Amino acid sequence: MARLIELKGITKEFDGEKVLNSIDLYIRDKEFITLLGPSGCGKTTTLRIIGGFEKQDAGELYFDGVEISDVPAYKRHVNTVFQKYALFPHLNVYENVAFALRLKKLPEKEISERVSEMLEMVDLVGFEAKNVTTLSGGQQQRVAIARALISKPRVLLLDEPLGALDLKLRKDMQNELKNIQQATGITFIYVTHDQEEALSMSDTIVVMAKGEIQQIGTPTDIYNEPKNAFVADFIGESNILDGVMICDKKVSFASHTFTCVDGGFGPNEPVDVVVRPEDVDVVPVKKGMLRGKVTSVTFKGVHWEIIVDIDGFKWMIQTTDYVAPEAEIGLYIEPDAIHIMKKSEFSGMFGDYSSFSDELDELSDADAVD
Amino acid sequence: MRSAAAAPHIVWAVLFIVVPLIIVVYYSFTDRSGAFTLDNIKGLGDYTQIFLLSVELALIATIVCFLVGYPLAYIIARQKPKMQKFYIMLLMLPMWTNLLIRTYSLMAIFDDGGFLNTLLGTQFHIIGTKGAVIFGMVYDFLPYMVLPIYTCISKIDPFMWEAASDLGCSPLSVIVKVIFPLSLSGIISGITMVFVPSISTFYISQKLGGGTFELIGDTIERQFASNALNTGAAISFAMMILILISIWIMNKFSDPEEGGIIV
Ligand SMILES: Nc1ncnc2c1ncn2[C@@H]1O[C@H](COP(=O)(O)OP(=O)(O)OP(=O)(O)O)[C@@H](O)[C@H]1O
Ligand SMILES: [Mg+2]
Numbered sequence: 001m002a003r004l005i006e007l008k009g010i011t012k013e014f015d016g017e018k019v020l021n022s023i024d025l026y027i028r029d030k031e032f033i034t035l036l037g038p039s040g041c042g043k044t045t046t047l048r049i050i051g052g053f054e055k056q057d058a059g060e061l062y063f064d065g066v067e068i069s070d071v072p073a074y075k076r077h078v079n080t081v082f083q084k085y086a087l088f089p090h091l092n093v094y095e096n097v098a099f100a101l102r103l104k105k106l107p108e109k110e111i112s113e114r115v116s117e118m119l120e121m122v123d124l125v126g127f128e129a130k131n132v133t134t135l136s137g138g139q140q141q142r143v144a145i146a147r148a149l150i151s152k153p154r155v156l157l158l159d160e161p162l163g164a165l166d167l168k169l170r171k172d173m174q175n176e177l178k179n180i181q182q183a184t185g186i187t188f189i190y191v192t193h194d195q196e197e198a199l200s201m202s203d204t205i206v207v208m209a210k211g212e213i214q215q216i217g218t219p220t221d222i223y224n225e226p227k228n229a230f231v232a233d234f235i236g237e238s239n240i241l242d243g244v245m246i247c248d249k250k251v252s253f254a255s256h257t258f259t260c261v262d263g264g265f266g267p268n269e270p271v272d273v274v275v276r277p278e279d280v281d282v283v284p285v286k287k288g289m290l291r292g293k294v295t296s297v298t299f300k301g302v303h304w305e306i307i308v309d310i311d312g313f314k315w316m317i318q319t320t321d322y323v324a325p326e327a328e329i330g331l332y333i334e335p336d337a338i339h340i341m342k343k344s345e346f347s348g349m350f351g352d353y354s355s356f357s358d359e360l361d362e363l364s365d366a367d368a369v370d
Numbered sequence: 371m372r373s374a375a376a377a378p379h380i381v382w383a384v385l386f387i388v389v390p391l392i393i394v395v396y397y398s399f400t401d402r403s404g405a406f407t408l409d410n411i412k413g414l415g416d417y418t419q420i421f422l423l424s425v426e427l428a429l430i431a432t433i434v435c436f437l438v439g440y441p442l443a444y445i446i447a448r449q450k451p452k453m454q455k456f457y458i459m460l461l462m463l464p465m466w467t468n469l470l471i472r473t474y475s476l477m478a479i480f481d482d483g484g485f486l487n488t489l490l491g492t493q494f495h496i497i498g499t500k501g502a503v504i505f506g507m508v509y510d511f512l513p514y515m516v517l518p519i520y521t522c523i524s525k526i527d528p529f530m531w532e533a534a535s536d537l538g539c540s541p542l543s544v545i546v547k548v549i550f551p552l553s554l555s556g557i558i559s560g561i562t563m564v565f566v567p568s569i570s571t572f573y574i575s576q577k578l579g580g581g582t583f584e585l586i587g588d589t590i591e592r593q594f595a596s597n598a599l600n601t602g603a604a605i606s607f608a609m610m611i612l613i614l615i616s617i618w619i620m621n622k623f624s625d626p627e628e629g630g631i632i633v
Binding site (some may be wrong): 051052053072073074078079080082083085086088089090099100103127148151347 | 527530531532533534535536537538539540543547548549550554
């Protein structure tokens with residue numbers, strides 16, 4: 001697929017602080033791409049540069065092969081769904097959606113046809129005359145989407161469009177957005193800090209941290225082959241351990257040498273090792289490669305989430321079989337469940353699960369939503 | 371409980387609004403001896419010309435205030451918060467000086483042998499023209515136009531600008547299509563707050579009109595000064611009705627529920 005948008009060395013400073021540090025990224029036509037990263041990593045800034053609301057200090061921005069840094073927002077074929085909707089309170093639902101077409105002075109008949117079409121798509125038929133300020137959050141969001149899509153932009157920018165909605169509505173809207181994207185064939189650039197949302201909706205995920213791109217890839221790539229400790233920690237649950245690559249396909253961590261599938265590191269190169277909680281098998285102590293003591297067990301519906309203390313490092317393991325707290329168990333890890341990463345600036349920043357509790361998890365989730 | 375809490379408010383309202391109104395109405399419909407009469411009201415016809423002139427000047431002053439005030443308010447509202455405070459303070463600064471004194475100083479500036487003519491070495495005759503009176507009204511009442519509009523624009527969600535330009539509005543059409551309609555309530559207050567004092571002013575026309583023409587405010591003042599309380603009250607009464615009607619019309623426009631003029 002053709003490259004629709006290309007960012008080359010995009011750098012942006014605010015008050016002398018680098019918010020984006022030489023971002024290189026291309027976005028293909030018709031793809032659903034997600035910028036994912038923690039608060040303050042520069043996602044919104046990137047989006048605003050593409051939308052034309054902010055100008056980079058250095059670097060180039062191409063749209064369809066043309067440099068557009070100096071093209072004002074209103075001339076770009078890019079529309080935005082704002083996080084707080086930004087609907088026009090003086091206009092009703094119909095007029096909000098019709099806004100872009102009225103600017104183009106299209107005939108009334110075409111406007112009304114296209115507005116109806118849009119309202120049908122976002123399931124708001126019958127709301128035409130309603131005042132937008134009386135709508136619920138989800139309804140306002142739909143109006144915002146219809147308003148942005150009616151002029152058939154090449155690209156739709158969405159900045160945490162579901163951030164203000166409750167969980168159930170968010171899930172519904174995720175599906176709806178994905179369907180709309182596939183039906184219209186419009187390129188979506190989506191910003192979120194919710195990794196689940198990113199994994200389930202995107203064709204491509206761009207993981208950002210500290211104003212830099214950490215990894216670009218498909219959801220499976222990002223999940224299965226995180227490039228560094230930051231990505232591994234940010235996407236899903238992971239046990240991240242210090243290891244040493246003894247030679248190709250042999251790695252030593254947790255005082256044990258494992259067979260793995262990765263290679264291409266120097267002899268005895270220190271590495272970060274990722275083992276996903278669902279990839280560890282619980283076995284009797286004698287059959288285990290590692291052994292440890294279960295310190296906590298939490299029922300999660302589909303599986304149990306257990307924390308296992310192995311020589312002081314707390315592992316998280318997901319298992320479908322019940323394990324009693326305080327039990328001694330063995331762990332078995334398949335070679336392809338071990339993922340090796342080069343050491344990075346993020347190495348050692350993510351500890352084990354010793355301070356882990358559900359309560360804390362929820363608290364930090366709530367923080368993240370804000 | 372609630373009515374008890376509201377009591378002081380009602381006392382004030384009665385004392386300073388209702389009682390004076392009743393007094394005005396009483397004098398309007400009585401003669402010197404206190405007997406009921408409609409003569410005062412019937413006599414209002416004599417002042418039609420003055421009424422019309424007052425409306426004309428007040429309208430022009432209001433329009434000029436709006437044309438100057440809206441862009442000014444807009445520009446101030448788009449500054450950084452610190453600068454906004456600074457500009458608003460500048461705007462308010464003249465208001466700390468008594469209106470009468472400010473009008474006097476305008477006189478000193480615009481007089482035939484005044485500051486302006488001396489400075490330029492010219493012989494412009496300004497005092498005594500409609501232009502001078504209108505200028506005086508604009509100068510004195512401009513802050514009343516700017517402040518409500520500024521307040522209204524500065525409360526508009528900053529994303530409105532981005533949303534509008536995102537959907538294809540040029541910088542000018544952002545203002546026309548979105549910001550202007552959203553600042554309508556400020557505009558209505560501004561217009562009311564300039565029009566009402568302009569139409570009832572007397573000292574501006576006295577000082578800057580140079581005695582060449584009389585506005586309704588002057589007439590009222592003259593009636594009271596010459597102790598013709600009943601005629602004065604009747605004219606005031608008519609003015610009040612006029613102003614009430616204009617405010618009522620204005621409010622028709624500003625009420626978002628009835629927002630007929632908003633497309
Ligand atoms: N207009 C601005 N002036 C000064 N600093 C800014 C401005 N906009 C953003 N920043 C700073 O730039 C950094 C990145 O901001 P940005 O909004 O792009 O982050 P984000 O990834 O969208 O975060 P979040 O998930 O919290 O929305 C932050 O440290 C922020 O404080
Ligand atoms: Mg953001």
